[in-house]
Amino acid sequence: MTTTDALIAAPASAPDPVPSRRIARVALDVHLPHLDRFFDYSVPEAMADEAVVGARVRARFAGRAVDGFIVELPCDSEVDKLTPLSKVVSAEPVLDAHQVRLIRAVADHYAGTFADVMRLAVPPRHAATESAEQHPWPRPDLSSIPAGALDQAPGGDRFLTGLRQGRHLRAHWQVPPRFVTDGSGAVDWRRGFVQACAAALEGGHSALVLVPDVRDVRRVRDALTGSLGEGCVAELHSELGPAARYRNYLAASRGVARVLVGTRGAAYAPLHDLGLICLWDDGDDLHAEPRAPYPHARDVAALRASIQPCALLLASHARSSEVERWVESGWLAALACPPGLVRHGCALVRVAADSDEALRRDPLASAVRVPRRAFETIRAGLASGPVLVQVPRSGYLEALSCGDCRAPVRCRTCNGPVRADRMPDGGRRLSCRWCGRVMTSWQCPRCGSSRLRAPMVGSRRTAEELGRAFPGVLLVDSSGQTPRESVGDTPALVVATPGAEPVASAGYAAAVLLDAALLLDRADLRAGEEALRRWLAAVALVRPASEGGSVCLVGPAWDASVQALVRLDPAGFAARELAQRAEAGFPPAVALCAVEGAEGVVTGFARLADWPEQAEVLGRVELPPDEPGADRLWRLLVRAPRAAGGALAGAAKKALAVRSARKEPGAVRVRIDPVELS
Structure with a gap:
């Protein structure tokens, strides 16, 4: 018998394999641009069962305890010696893999950090609600769906059929500005959203509806519950109390809520098997987040529809320039009646x-x-x-x-x-x-x-x-x-x-x-x-x-x-x-980055930024004060062709990271494709 045969015949003599270490990749609540990445920690044996993807944890970072979320459980790490997690705050998985990819994409698109977007996506924990028994959530009833709204728009029937088949369609519905109600009090666009959500549910998927304000949330909720049944629609907005908001968020993350309606923050809601995102009136400035990195719900919905993927339905009486650009490029289909027919019914x-x-x-x-x-x-x-x-x-x-x-x-x-x-x-x-x-x-x-x-x-x-x-x-x-x-x-x-x-x-x-x-x-x-x-x-x-x-x-x-x-x-x-706007070089025909701060801060930022070759720098200009005694602010505008928009945001983000690493004084505000430009 050869030596090789002996090795094959006697496997028991081989040494026992060394057990692999448990590793958690954590998104920490650290907003410094030069630290915008995930960090690996070791998982102690006592925490092994609770350390799941999406769990809230606490870890030592820079000499202090920092909150965060586990985003991945990798098999290995580039770092040999890892610091152990300090604590698993909650084993409830409230951040799934789809959300992690979406948050990363939004942060990169708007030259922000993962932590900045994460605070917009996940509401604060409410421990009593988390430990309480899950509120019963009835299944939607699809037996009494109204007709006469989206199904009457040109191409609307095909869109609804595609939703039932689970296809990832994208469209803008031009809703005629006419006053029409049914017995439930739902006007055209709300009735159309009910039809779209019901079609997605028929296809075995969940649906998300985004509206500008709380008044619209309540009206859409009433329209949905009037057709789908009481108690089957979750709502998510800032006017809910901490307990109610977290309860509805958990209903989505646990997969019991299949339909959710909310304001701009609900765009990140962890709905299971998402099949449709509906957004009403993208031109309303309430869809624009006033906190860094200033994302717009329309763009967040578009990114999510591409990443997850799922169907996307934008609807409005008017049409924004951003939607028009998507329609002309073929990325969105237009569901619109001819103006003459619209005038006939308005x-x-x-x-x-x-x-x-x-x-x-x-x-x-x-x-x-x-x-x-x-x-x-x-x-x-x-x-x-x-x-x-x-x-x-x-x-x-x-x-x-x-x-x-x-x-x-x-x-x-x-x-x-x-x-x-x-x-x-x-x-x-x-x-x-x-x-x-x-x-x-x-x-x-x-x-x-x-x-x-x-x-x-x-x-x-x-x-x-x-x-x-x-x-x-x-x-x-x-x-x-x-x-x-x-x-x-x-x-x-x-x-x-x-x-x-x-x-x-x-x-x-x-x-x-x-x-x-x-x-x-x-x-x-x-x-x-x-x-x-x-x-x-x-x-x-x-x-x-x-x-x-x-x-x-x-x-x-x-x-x-x-x-x-x-x-x-x-x-x-x-x-x-x-x-x-294309002729004049204004967004959305071009990508635009607005940098605001004190004169010296803006000047220093411009020196650090390695703008794309096609970029054009405009300014600096001094801005009028918002109130008496306020510090004088200056603005720098940088525009580039739309194809170079990613590189423009990347250059701004890199400059922010360099400023942060050098601990340079002064605050700077960076906005990508700002909604307001006066």
Whole structure:
């Protein structure tokens, strides 16, 4: 027998294998850019059963105990000697592998850190809720799904069929701005989301619905539960208490909740076998996260649909430039009716001074705030129901200027803007919006006049003026501070700011959109796009023209946004807007990075950044102060072709990491493709 044969015949003589060490790869709650990576720790034997992927742990890092999550249990590590985990805080797996990939992708896309996005994705732990018995979660009932919404849109039926088959489709649904309700009170887009979620559930998948605010969350939840059954829909938003929020999050992570509706933070919810993400009104700025790295729910949803993967349905009355870019590139399919067909089922939209004949009848129509046609629209609407008056700003007199030379009224102490507040005795009080100082008298330093005029009038002053013009009519003032949910079908004059319009039970008989020029004249890249979005939302609350519904806009009839509203053609406006931005080199046609901070900080950041070869550096420019005494900030803009967007974000992230490693003083704010650029 050879030596080799002897070795094969006697395996028992071989030494016992050395047991492999247990390793946990941990995402620590460390926000320093140069430490944006995972760290390996050894798992003590006593923690072996509890140290699972997604568990909350505590570990020693830089001499202190730091919280984190286990993201992986690798077989080996590049580090020979590992520090053991200090503690497994909770063995409940609340962060799955799909979330880890999504958080990493979002952090890289927005030049942020994993820890920055992780705090947005996972709510704080509530120990009592975690240890309590799981709340029973009924299965959705798919026997009574409404019809007549998404299934009637061009291509909508094919999209729903694809969802039932489990296909990963992507589409934008252009919802006509018409007032239609069913017995459950669900309007077109909410009924369409119910249809889409039901189709995903039929295919054996879960569904996620993202909306801008809590009011929409409750309305969508009611529409879903009205069709799928009580108690089967989870909701996730910041207004929930800690226990309720964590309970719903656990219901998703444990796989018992199959349908979840929430605001922007719910985009990371750990739903099992996710088949569909629905997002309403991506143009609403509430979808943009105000905390670093400032991700937008629309882009998070798009990244998740590509990474997980799953179907994606964006829906809105308007169409943002970002969605238009995706539609033109073929990444999104457009589910939209022709504008002529849309106009047939919606309210009639007119401009107060839209023709020479209108100006002949009312020569001051283009100069006064509430012209004759607007009064006629209100008077005719009050004969059959409530009338909506949309005003851009809340308050009384939000800005003042000299009545003779039109110079802005400024505070004598801090040079801040001055407003007039209504007093209980019927008088007015002038106060500074920056320092709060009350002015007993004012005289224009330019011309010496003491007369005042108000180029910007708030909703309260508007309600007061219209109340005098229409005595005996019920007045309702609804704004961001005091919003109203709904009004009845009796005649009433409802003055509301955008987003705070109450819903009329039978639809508004008419609507008047005031101060359109103020919305369009804002020094903002998205002024026209945002104005059209707000106006279409108001049109959607008015009865169709076949039932006498009409809308009157007071503003420049020649403006492209106004013309798009009259034609009810947001897709055409979005295409034109995108083409103009491509020509001018503005996002989303190009990738953009905005760097803000003190002058020296911005200058030092620019030296550290290794921008892509195609990048173009614009600035530095000094920004106006937000309030008196604030530090002066400077801004640097860097733009690059869209194909180099990843390299642009990578260069910004690398520069942040170098600053962090060197412990350079001063704060710097980096935003990729900022929503607001004024």
